Amino acid sequence: MKRIWWAAAGFILIFVILMAVRLDLPARFFPETGTNTSLSPDTLPENDTWMNLFLKDRKIGYSHSVLTKQDTGYHMDETLFMRMNLMGLSQDVQMTTAAALKQDLSLDSFDFKLRSGQFNFEASGKMKPGNKLAVTNNLSGAPKTDEIQLAHVPHLTGVVLHAAARDFKRTQKDQASFYIFDPATMSQEPVTVKVIGEEEIASMGLPTKTTKLTLTFKGAVQTAWMDENGEIIREKGLLGMTLEKTSKEMALAGLSETAGAEDITEIASVKSNVTIENPRKLTFLKVELSGIETDGLYLNGGRQTLQQTLSGNMLSIARENLKDLPEKSENLNPEALKPFLSAEPFIESDHPKISEMAAKIVSPDDPPLEKAKKLVGWVFKNIEKRPVISIPDAVTTLENRIGDCNEHAVLLAALARAAGIPSKIESGLVYLNGRFYYHAWNLLYVSKWITADAVFDLMPADAARIRFASGNPQSQLELIPVIDRVGIRVIEERE
Helix, strand or coil, X not given: CHHHHHHHHHHHHHHHHHHHXXXXXXXXXXXXXXXXXXXXXXXXXXXXXXXXXXXXXXXXXXXXXEEEEECCEEEEEEEEEEEEEECCXXXXXXXXXXXXXXXXXXXXXXXXXXXXXXXXXXXXXXXXXXXXXXXXXXXXXXXXXXXXXXXXXXXXXXXXXXXXXXXXXXXXXXXXXXXXXXXXXXXXXXXXXXEEEEEEEEECCEEEEEEEEEEEECCEEEEEEEECCCCEEEEECHHHEEEEEECHHHHHCCCCCCCCCCCHHHHHCEECCCCCCCHHHCCEEEEEEECCCCCCCCCCECCEEEEEECCEEEEEEECCCHHHCCCCCCCCCHHHHHHHCCCEXXXXXXXXXXXXXXXXXXXXXXXXXXXXXXXXXXXXXXXXXXXXXXXXXXXXXXXXXXXXXXXXXXXXXXXXHHCCCCEEEXXXXXXXXXXXXXXXXXEEECCCEEEEECCCCECCCCCCEEEEEEECHHHHHHHCCCCCCCEEEEEEEEC
Protein backbone atom coordinates (compact mmCIF):
# COMPACT_ATOMS: atom_id res chain seq x y z
CA MET A 1 0.00 0.00 0.00
CA LYS A 2 2.89 2.38 0.71
CA ARG A 3 4.07 2.13 -2.87
CA ILE A 4 0.61 3.17 -4.06
CA TRP A 5 0.43 6.44 -2.17
CA TRP A 6 4.02 7.28 -3.00
CA ALA A 7 2.83 7.71 -6.56
CA ALA A 8 -0.93 8.10 -6.49
CA ALA A 9 -0.89 11.57 -4.95
CA GLY A 10 0.10 12.86 -8.37
CA PHE A 11 -3.58 13.60 -8.85
CA ILE A 12 -3.77 16.01 -5.91
CA LEU A 13 -2.14 19.01 -7.62
CA ILE A 14 -4.71 18.78 -10.42
CA PHE A 15 -7.50 18.42 -7.86
CA VAL A 16 -6.42 21.60 -6.07
CA ILE A 17 -6.21 23.50 -9.37
CA LEU A 18 -9.71 22.43 -10.37
CA MET A 19 -11.14 23.42 -7.01
CA ALA A 20 -9.44 26.81 -7.39
CA VAL A 21 -11.01 27.33 -10.80
CA ARG A 22 -14.38 26.33 -9.44
CA LEU A 23 -14.49 28.46 -6.33
CA ASP A 24 -13.10 31.74 -7.67
CA LEU A 25 -9.73 31.31 -6.02
CA PRO A 26 -7.21 33.68 -7.58
CA ALA A 27 -4.88 31.23 -9.28
CA ARG A 28 -7.26 31.69 -12.22
CA PHE A 29 -8.84 34.83 -13.72
CA PHE A 30 -11.31 35.29 -16.53
CA PRO A 31 -10.38 38.23 -18.79
CA GLU A 32 -13.01 39.78 -21.06
CA THR A 33 -12.65 38.86 -24.73
CA GLY A 34 -14.74 41.44 -26.52
CA THR A 35 -17.95 39.43 -26.22
CA ASN A 36 -21.09 41.01 -24.83
CA THR A 37 -20.12 40.74 -21.17
CA SER A 38 -20.05 44.39 -20.12
CA LEU A 39 -20.85 44.69 -16.44
CA SER A 40 -22.33 47.38 -14.26
CA PRO A 41 -22.09 47.55 -10.46
CA ASP A 42 -25.81 47.13 -9.87
CA THR A 43 -25.90 43.76 -11.65
CA LEU A 44 -24.07 41.87 -8.91
CA PRO A 45 -26.02 41.40 -5.65
CA GLU A 46 -24.38 41.14 -2.25
CA ASN A 47 -24.37 37.64 -0.82
CA ASP A 48 -23.19 35.50 2.07
CA THR A 49 -23.27 31.87 0.91
CA TRP A 50 -22.35 28.66 2.72
CA MET A 51 -22.08 25.40 0.77
CA ASN A 52 -21.44 21.78 1.65
CA LEU A 53 -18.78 19.98 -0.41
CA PHE A 54 -19.49 16.32 -1.25
CA LEU A 55 -17.37 13.64 -2.89
CA LYS A 56 -19.44 10.66 -4.05
CA ASP A 57 -22.29 11.78 -1.73
CA ARG A 58 -20.00 11.90 1.32
CA LYS A 59 -19.36 15.30 2.88
CA ILE A 60 -15.67 16.22 2.76
CA GLY A 61 -15.81 19.96 3.44
CA TYR A 62 -17.53 23.29 2.95
CA SER A 63 -17.12 26.67 1.27
CA HIS A 64 -18.06 30.15 2.42
CA SER A 65 -18.31 33.12 0.07
CA VAL A 66 -19.11 36.73 1.04
CA LEU A 67 -19.58 39.57 -1.43
CA THR A 68 -20.09 43.09 -0.06
CA LYS A 69 -20.55 46.48 -1.71
CA GLN A 70 -17.81 49.06 -1.08
CA ASP A 71 -17.43 52.72 -2.06
CA THR A 72 -14.77 51.70 -4.59
CA GLY A 73 -16.53 48.57 -5.85
CA TYR A 74 -16.91 45.19 -4.17
CA HIS A 75 -15.01 43.02 -1.71
CA MET A 76 -15.06 39.21 -2.01
CA ASP A 77 -13.97 36.78 0.71
CA GLU A 78 -13.94 33.03 0.11
CA THR A 79 -12.92 30.00 2.13
CA LEU A 80 -12.74 26.36 1.10
CA PHE A 81 -12.10 23.63 3.66
CA MET A 82 -11.59 19.98 2.68
CA ARG A 83 -10.90 16.84 4.71
CA MET A 84 -9.86 14.00 2.44
CA ASN A 85 -8.70 10.43 2.69
CA LEU A 86 -5.36 9.79 0.97
CA MET A 87 -4.49 6.10 1.33
CA GLY A 88 -5.75 5.95 4.90
CA LEU A 89 -4.24 9.29 5.88
CA SER A 90 -6.59 12.15 6.75
CA GLN A 91 -5.56 15.43 5.11
CA ASP A 92 -7.08 18.81 6.01
CA VAL A 93 -6.77 21.57 3.43
CA GLN A 94 -7.90 25.18 3.67
CA MET A 95 -7.80 27.74 0.86
CA THR A 96 -8.77 31.37 1.48
CA THR A 97 -9.09 34.35 -0.82
CA ALA A 98 -9.73 38.04 -0.25
CA ALA A 99 -10.26 40.04 -3.44
CA ALA A 100 -11.09 43.68 -4.16
CA LEU A 101 -13.18 44.40 -7.28
CA LYS A 102 -13.43 47.76 -9.00
CA GLN A 103 -16.68 49.58 -9.78
CA ASP A 104 -16.88 47.79 -13.14
CA LEU A 105 -16.35 44.48 -11.24
CA SER A 106 -12.90 43.90 -12.71
CA LEU A 107 -10.15 42.66 -10.40
CA ASP A 108 -8.18 45.22 -8.40
CA SER A 109 -6.24 43.03 -5.94
CA PHE A 110 -6.24 39.61 -4.24
CA ASP A 111 -4.64 37.63 -1.42
CA PHE A 112 -4.62 33.82 -1.54
CA LYS A 113 -3.49 31.28 1.07
CA LEU A 114 -3.29 27.49 0.98
CA ARG A 115 -2.79 25.66 4.28
CA SER A 116 -2.15 21.91 4.44
CA GLY A 117 -0.31 20.50 7.43
CA GLN A 118 3.18 21.97 7.49
CA PHE A 119 2.84 23.26 3.90
CA ASN A 120 1.80 26.86 3.35
CA PHE A 121 1.50 28.64 0.02
CA GLU A 122 0.67 32.34 -0.30
CA ALA A 123 0.14 34.57 -3.31
CA SER A 124 -1.10 38.13 -3.73
CA GLY A 125 -1.69 40.36 -6.70
CA LYS A 126 -2.36 44.01 -7.50
CA MET A 127 -3.41 45.59 -10.78
CA LYS A 128 -1.05 48.29 -12.06
CA PRO A 129 -1.45 50.98 -14.74
CA GLY A 130 -1.31 49.68 -18.28
CA ASN A 131 -3.33 46.55 -17.42
CA LYS A 132 -0.40 44.93 -15.62
CA LEU A 133 -0.75 42.52 -12.72
CA ALA A 134 1.98 42.33 -10.07
CA VAL A 135 1.91 38.84 -8.51
CA THR A 136 3.88 37.98 -5.36
CA ASN A 137 4.33 34.47 -3.94
CA ASN A 138 6.35 32.88 -1.14
CA LEU A 139 8.03 30.15 -3.17
CA SER A 140 11.79 29.68 -2.72
CA GLY A 141 11.47 30.72 0.94
CA ALA A 142 11.22 34.46 0.26
CA PRO A 143 8.63 36.76 -1.36
CA LYS A 144 9.11 37.15 -5.09
CA THR A 145 7.15 39.49 -7.37
CA ASP A 146 6.56 39.12 -11.10
CA GLU A 147 4.82 41.78 -13.17
CA ILE A 148 2.63 40.36 -15.90
CA GLN A 149 1.19 42.22 -18.86
CA LEU A 150 -2.45 41.20 -19.33
CA ALA A 151 -4.10 41.23 -22.73
CA HIS A 152 -7.57 41.69 -21.24
CA VAL A 153 -9.17 43.17 -18.13
CA PRO A 154 -9.44 40.33 -15.55
CA HIS A 155 -12.66 39.30 -13.81
CA LEU A 156 -13.29 36.54 -11.30
CA THR A 157 -15.18 33.40 -12.27
CA GLY A 158 -18.38 34.17 -10.41
CA VAL A 159 -18.68 37.54 -12.12
CA VAL A 160 -18.47 35.91 -15.54
CA LEU A 161 -21.08 33.30 -14.64
CA HIS A 162 -23.36 36.08 -13.45
CA ALA A 163 -22.78 38.06 -16.65
CA ALA A 164 -23.55 35.04 -18.83
CA ALA A 165 -26.79 34.33 -16.98
CA ARG A 166 -27.86 37.99 -17.06
CA ASP A 167 -27.13 38.32 -20.79
CA PHE A 168 -29.08 35.15 -21.50
CA LYS A 169 -32.17 36.63 -19.88
CA ARG A 170 -31.68 39.92 -21.72
CA THR A 171 -30.54 38.78 -25.19
CA GLN A 172 -31.04 34.99 -25.26
CA LYS A 173 -27.34 34.70 -26.17
CA ASP A 174 -26.47 31.37 -24.60
CA GLN A 175 -22.68 31.04 -24.99
CA ALA A 176 -19.55 33.13 -24.50
CA SER A 177 -15.83 32.35 -24.64
CA PHE A 178 -13.23 33.73 -22.23
CA TYR A 179 -9.60 33.12 -21.36
CA ILE A 180 -8.20 31.96 -18.03
CA PHE A 181 -4.96 33.63 -16.97
CA ASP A 182 -2.65 31.57 -14.76
CA PRO A 183 0.17 33.55 -13.06
CA ALA A 184 2.09 30.34 -12.43
CA THR A 185 2.45 29.56 -16.14
CA MET A 186 2.24 33.17 -17.43
CA SER A 187 -0.29 31.90 -19.98
CA GLN A 188 -3.95 32.05 -20.85
CA GLU A 189 -6.30 29.14 -21.50
CA PRO A 190 -9.70 29.26 -23.22
CA VAL A 191 -12.88 28.59 -21.29
CA THR A 192 -16.47 28.50 -22.48
CA VAL A 193 -19.51 29.50 -20.42
CA LYS A 194 -22.80 28.22 -21.78
CA VAL A 195 -26.31 28.91 -20.51
CA ILE A 196 -28.36 25.73 -20.76
CA GLY A 197 -31.67 27.29 -19.73
CA GLU A 198 -34.10 27.61 -16.85
CA GLU A 199 -34.49 24.73 -14.40
CA GLU A 200 -36.27 24.26 -11.08
CA ILE A 201 -34.26 22.36 -8.48
CA ALA A 202 -34.54 21.73 -4.75
CA SER A 203 -32.36 23.95 -2.58
CA MET A 204 -32.36 23.64 1.20
CA GLY A 205 -35.61 21.69 0.92
CA LEU A 206 -37.43 24.26 -1.22
CA PRO A 207 -38.19 24.30 -4.98
CA THR A 208 -36.04 27.03 -6.53
CA LYS A 209 -36.07 28.53 -10.02
CA THR A 210 -32.55 28.65 -11.45
CA THR A 211 -30.51 29.32 -14.55
CA LYS A 212 -28.35 26.32 -15.42
CA LEU A 213 -24.86 27.03 -16.78
CA THR A 214 -21.85 24.96 -17.81
CA LEU A 215 -18.22 26.00 -17.65
CA THR A 216 -15.79 24.05 -19.85
CA PHE A 217 -12.08 24.20 -19.13
CA LYS A 218 -9.63 21.92 -20.99
CA GLY A 219 -12.40 19.45 -21.71
CA ALA A 220 -13.62 19.27 -18.10
CA VAL A 221 -17.23 20.39 -17.73
CA GLN A 222 -18.56 21.91 -14.52
CA THR A 223 -22.22 22.70 -14.06
CA ALA A 224 -23.66 25.52 -11.94
CA TRP A 225 -27.19 26.50 -10.98
CA MET A 226 -27.86 30.18 -10.23
CA ASP A 227 -31.04 31.38 -8.53
CA GLU A 228 -33.03 34.48 -9.46
CA ASN A 229 -30.96 36.56 -7.02
CA GLY A 230 -27.73 35.75 -8.89
CA GLU A 231 -26.49 33.35 -6.21
CA ILE A 232 -24.84 30.04 -7.13
CA ILE A 233 -26.73 27.37 -5.16
CA ARG A 234 -25.33 24.17 -6.65
CA GLU A 235 -22.24 23.04 -8.58
CA LYS A 236 -21.20 19.69 -9.99
CA GLY A 237 -17.84 18.76 -11.42
CA LEU A 238 -15.11 16.18 -11.78
CA LEU A 239 -15.26 12.80 -10.01
CA GLY A 240 -18.76 13.43 -8.68
CA MET A 241 -17.75 16.44 -6.55
CA THR A 242 -20.78 18.55 -5.64
CA LEU A 243 -21.32 21.85 -3.84
CA GLU A 244 -24.77 22.48 -2.32
CA LYS A 245 -26.02 25.69 -0.69
CA THR A 246 -26.75 25.26 3.00
CA SER A 247 -26.84 27.16 6.31
CA LYS A 248 -23.75 28.12 8.30
CA GLU A 249 -24.64 25.61 11.01
CA MET A 250 -25.01 22.74 8.54
CA ALA A 251 -21.84 23.70 6.67
CA LEU A 252 -19.71 23.59 9.83
CA ALA A 253 -21.34 20.39 11.10
CA GLY A 254 -21.09 16.79 9.97
CA LEU A 255 -17.37 16.62 9.15
CA SER A 256 -16.24 13.30 10.58
CA GLU A 257 -12.95 11.50 10.39
CA THR A 258 -12.12 10.03 7.00
CA ALA A 259 -11.85 6.43 8.21
CA GLY A 260 -13.86 4.31 5.80
CA ALA A 261 -14.21 7.14 3.30
CA GLU A 262 -13.37 6.53 -0.33
CA ASP A 263 -9.83 7.52 -1.20
CA ILE A 264 -9.70 10.33 -3.74
CA THR A 265 -6.70 8.86 -5.56
CA GLU A 266 -8.50 5.52 -5.80
CA ILE A 267 -11.59 7.23 -7.21
CA ALA A 268 -9.49 8.95 -9.86
CA SER A 269 -7.55 5.80 -10.80
CA VAL A 270 -8.33 3.49 -13.75
CA LYS A 271 -8.93 -0.23 -13.27
CA SER A 272 -6.74 -2.55 -15.33
CA ASN A 273 -8.15 -5.55 -17.19
CA VAL A 274 -5.12 -7.65 -16.26
CA THR A 275 -2.77 -8.08 -13.32
CA ILE A 276 0.85 -7.17 -14.06
CA GLU A 277 3.04 -9.23 -11.73
CA ASN A 278 6.27 -7.19 -11.92
CA PRO A 279 5.35 -3.75 -13.24
CA ARG A 280 8.65 -2.10 -12.29
CA LYS A 281 10.51 -4.60 -14.48
CA LEU A 282 8.31 -4.16 -17.53
CA THR A 283 10.22 -3.37 -20.73
CA PHE A 284 7.22 -3.21 -23.08
CA LEU A 285 3.52 -2.45 -22.72
CA LYS A 286 0.79 -2.17 -25.35
CA VAL A 287 -2.60 -0.77 -24.40
CA GLU A 288 -5.80 0.35 -26.06
CA LEU A 289 -7.02 3.77 -24.94
CA SER A 290 -10.68 4.72 -25.04
CA GLY A 291 -12.99 7.50 -23.90
CA ILE A 292 -10.64 10.43 -24.70
CA GLU A 293 -9.56 12.62 -27.58
CA THR A 294 -5.84 12.14 -28.21
CA ASP A 295 -5.33 15.56 -29.80
CA GLY A 296 -3.51 17.87 -27.41
CA LEU A 297 -1.99 14.99 -25.42
CA TYR A 298 1.68 14.04 -25.70
CA LEU A 299 1.11 10.36 -26.42
CA ASN A 300 3.30 9.92 -29.48
CA GLY A 301 7.05 10.44 -29.29
CA GLY A 302 10.14 9.19 -27.52
CA ARG A 303 9.48 5.77 -26.05
CA GLN A 304 5.76 5.90 -26.86
CA THR A 305 4.16 5.12 -30.23
CA LEU A 306 0.49 5.88 -30.89
CA GLN A 307 -1.36 4.13 -33.69
CA GLN A 308 -4.92 5.08 -34.52
CA THR A 309 -6.65 2.03 -35.92
CA LEU A 310 -10.22 1.09 -36.77
CA SER A 311 -10.48 -0.71 -33.43
CA GLY A 312 -9.17 2.21 -31.37
CA ASN A 313 -6.08 4.08 -30.19
CA MET A 314 -3.23 1.61 -29.72
CA LEU A 315 -0.31 2.85 -27.62
CA SER A 316 3.01 1.00 -27.39
CA ILE A 317 5.54 1.89 -24.68
CA ALA A 318 9.12 0.61 -24.75
CA ARG A 319 11.53 1.18 -21.88
CA GLU A 320 14.75 2.87 -22.98
CA ASN A 321 17.98 0.83 -23.01
CA LEU A 322 21.00 2.56 -21.48
CA LYS A 323 23.27 0.29 -23.51
CA ASP A 324 22.06 2.09 -26.63
CA LEU A 325 23.18 5.53 -25.46
CA PRO A 326 25.20 7.31 -28.15
CA GLU A 327 28.69 8.52 -27.22
CA LYS A 328 27.71 11.98 -28.45
CA SER A 329 24.40 13.77 -28.05
CA GLU A 330 21.66 13.05 -30.50
CA ASN A 331 21.25 15.42 -33.42
CA LEU A 332 19.34 17.92 -31.31
CA ASN A 333 19.50 21.68 -31.62
CA PRO A 334 21.22 23.00 -28.45
CA GLU A 335 18.71 25.85 -28.41
CA ALA A 336 15.95 23.28 -27.88
CA LEU A 337 17.61 22.19 -24.63
CA LYS A 338 18.02 25.65 -23.11
CA PRO A 339 14.50 25.88 -21.59
CA PHE A 340 15.17 22.63 -19.74
CA LEU A 341 18.41 23.90 -18.25
CA SER A 342 16.90 27.14 -16.95
CA ALA A 343 15.14 27.97 -13.70
CA GLU A 344 11.37 28.55 -13.76
CA PRO A 345 8.52 28.76 -11.25
CA PHE A 346 8.57 25.69 -8.97
CA ILE A 347 11.88 24.47 -10.49
CA GLU A 348 14.32 26.94 -8.89
CA SER A 349 17.56 25.45 -10.24
CA ASP A 350 19.35 28.80 -9.78
CA HIS A 351 18.63 28.97 -6.04
CA PRO A 352 21.81 28.70 -3.90
CA LYS A 353 20.39 25.84 -1.84
CA ILE A 354 19.66 23.82 -4.99
CA SER A 355 23.00 24.50 -6.69
CA GLU A 356 24.93 23.78 -3.49
CA MET A 357 23.16 20.45 -2.99
CA ALA A 358 23.69 19.45 -6.62
CA ALA A 359 27.42 20.16 -6.22
CA LYS A 360 27.51 17.87 -3.16
CA ILE A 361 25.76 15.00 -4.93
CA VAL A 362 27.71 14.93 -8.20
CA SER A 363 31.24 15.65 -9.31
CA PRO A 364 31.99 17.96 -12.26
CA ASP A 365 34.01 15.09 -13.77
CA ASP A 366 31.10 12.62 -13.66
CA PRO A 367 29.72 11.63 -17.08
CA PRO A 368 26.12 12.84 -17.62
CA LEU A 369 24.61 9.39 -17.05
CA GLU A 370 26.52 8.97 -13.79
CA LYS A 371 25.34 12.40 -12.62
CA ALA A 372 21.76 11.54 -13.45
CA LYS A 373 21.86 8.22 -11.60
CA LYS A 374 23.39 9.85 -8.52
CA LEU A 375 20.71 12.55 -8.46
CA VAL A 376 17.86 10.05 -8.88
CA GLY A 377 19.29 7.92 -6.07
CA TRP A 378 19.80 10.89 -3.74
CA VAL A 379 16.22 12.14 -4.13
CA PHE A 380 14.92 8.59 -3.62
CA LYS A 381 16.90 8.11 -0.40
CA ASN A 382 16.50 11.56 1.15
CA ILE A 383 12.87 12.58 0.49
CA GLU A 384 10.38 10.91 2.82
CA LYS A 385 7.55 9.35 0.81
CA ARG A 386 4.38 10.99 2.13
CA PRO A 387 1.28 12.23 0.28
CA VAL A 388 0.89 15.98 0.69
CA ILE A 389 -1.51 18.57 -0.64
CA SER A 390 0.39 21.67 -1.64
CA ILE A 391 1.84 23.60 -4.55
CA PRO A 392 5.15 21.71 -4.94
CA ASP A 393 8.41 23.54 -5.54
CA ALA A 394 12.01 22.38 -5.42
CA VAL A 395 13.36 24.61 -2.64
CA THR A 396 10.53 23.82 -0.20
CA THR A 397 10.91 20.10 -0.93
CA LEU A 398 14.65 20.28 -0.28
CA GLU A 399 14.04 22.06 3.03
CA ASN A 400 11.16 19.83 4.26
CA ARG A 401 12.47 16.53 2.82
CA ILE A 402 8.87 15.28 2.48
CA GLY A 403 6.62 14.74 -0.49
CA ASP A 404 4.88 12.55 -3.03
CA CYS A 405 5.65 12.17 -6.72
CA ASN A 406 5.14 15.88 -7.47
CA GLU A 407 7.75 16.96 -4.90
CA HIS A 408 10.17 14.26 -6.09
CA ALA A 409 9.75 15.40 -9.70
CA VAL A 410 10.28 19.13 -9.14
CA LEU A 411 13.30 18.57 -6.91
CA LEU A 412 14.97 16.12 -9.31
CA ALA A 413 14.31 18.49 -12.21
CA ALA A 414 15.91 21.41 -10.33
CA LEU A 415 18.94 19.43 -9.13
CA ALA A 416 19.50 18.03 -12.62
CA ARG A 417 19.37 21.46 -14.26
CA ALA A 418 21.74 22.84 -11.62
CA ALA A 419 24.13 19.99 -12.50
CA GLY A 420 23.91 20.80 -16.21
CA ILE A 421 21.51 18.02 -17.18
CA PRO A 422 18.41 19.13 -19.13
CA SER A 423 15.27 17.87 -17.41
CA LYS A 424 11.51 17.81 -17.87
CA ILE A 425 8.58 16.74 -15.74
CA GLU A 426 6.20 14.19 -17.22
CA SER A 427 2.80 13.12 -15.98
CA GLY A 428 0.30 10.41 -16.70
CA LEU A 429 -0.70 7.04 -15.26
CA VAL A 430 1.45 4.37 -13.60
CA TYR A 431 0.40 0.77 -12.92
CA LEU A 432 0.19 -0.29 -9.27
CA ASN A 433 -1.74 -3.20 -7.74
CA GLY A 434 -4.28 -3.73 -10.49
CA ARG A 435 -4.97 -0.08 -11.28
CA PHE A 436 -3.43 2.85 -13.12
CA TYR A 437 -2.83 5.83 -10.82
CA TYR A 438 -2.03 9.45 -11.71
CA HIS A 439 1.66 10.07 -11.27
CA ALA A 440 4.53 12.43 -12.12
CA TRP A 441 8.13 11.55 -13.01
CA ASN A 442 11.08 12.99 -14.99
CA LEU A 443 12.80 12.95 -18.35
CA LEU A 444 16.58 13.55 -18.21
CA TYR A 445 18.85 14.28 -21.17
CA VAL A 446 22.07 12.22 -21.11
CA SER A 447 23.02 12.25 -24.82
CA LYS A 448 19.36 11.27 -25.38
CA TRP A 449 16.18 11.68 -23.34
CA ILE A 450 15.78 8.96 -20.70
CA THR A 451 12.78 8.44 -18.41
CA ALA A 452 13.59 8.52 -14.68
CA ASP A 453 11.47 8.09 -11.54
CA ALA A 454 12.95 9.13 -8.18
CA VAL A 455 9.94 7.74 -6.29
CA PHE A 456 11.01 4.22 -7.29
CA ASP A 457 14.75 4.89 -7.86
CA LEU A 458 14.50 3.96 -11.53
CA MET A 459 16.51 5.11 -14.55
CA PRO A 460 15.30 4.15 -17.04
CA ALA A 461 11.81 3.86 -15.63
CA ASP A 462 9.66 0.85 -16.45
CA ALA A 463 7.17 0.69 -19.32
CA ALA A 464 4.15 0.26 -17.01
CA ARG A 465 3.32 3.96 -17.22
CA ILE A 466 1.49 6.08 -19.79
CA ARG A 467 2.71 9.61 -20.49
CA PHE A 468 0.06 12.19 -21.36
CA ALA A 469 1.99 15.43 -20.76
CA SER A 470 5.60 16.60 -20.62
CA GLY A 471 7.42 19.83 -19.79
CA ASN A 472 6.95 21.53 -16.41
CA PRO A 473 4.67 21.10 -13.36
CA GLN A 474 1.89 23.11 -15.01
CA SER A 475 1.77 20.62 -17.90
CA GLN A 476 -0.29 18.46 -15.53
CA LEU A 477 -3.24 20.62 -16.56
CA GLU A 478 -3.18 18.65 -19.83
CA LEU A 479 -4.45 15.66 -17.80
CA ILE A 480 -7.76 17.35 -17.04
CA PRO A 481 -9.59 16.00 -20.13
CA VAL A 482 -8.26 12.52 -19.27
CA ILE A 483 -9.42 12.29 -15.63
CA ASP A 484 -12.67 10.41 -15.10
CA ARG A 485 -12.84 9.60 -18.82
CA VAL A 486 -9.98 7.41 -19.99
CA GLY A 487 -10.34 3.66 -20.37
CA ILE A 488 -7.30 1.35 -20.56
CA ARG A 489 -7.16 -2.21 -21.89
CA VAL A 490 -3.81 -3.96 -21.68
CA ILE A 491 -3.09 -5.82 -24.91
CA GLU A 492 0.49 -7.01 -24.35
CA GLU A 493 3.17 -6.85 -21.66
CA ARG A 494 6.76 -8.05 -21.58
CA GLU A 495 9.58 -8.02 -19.00
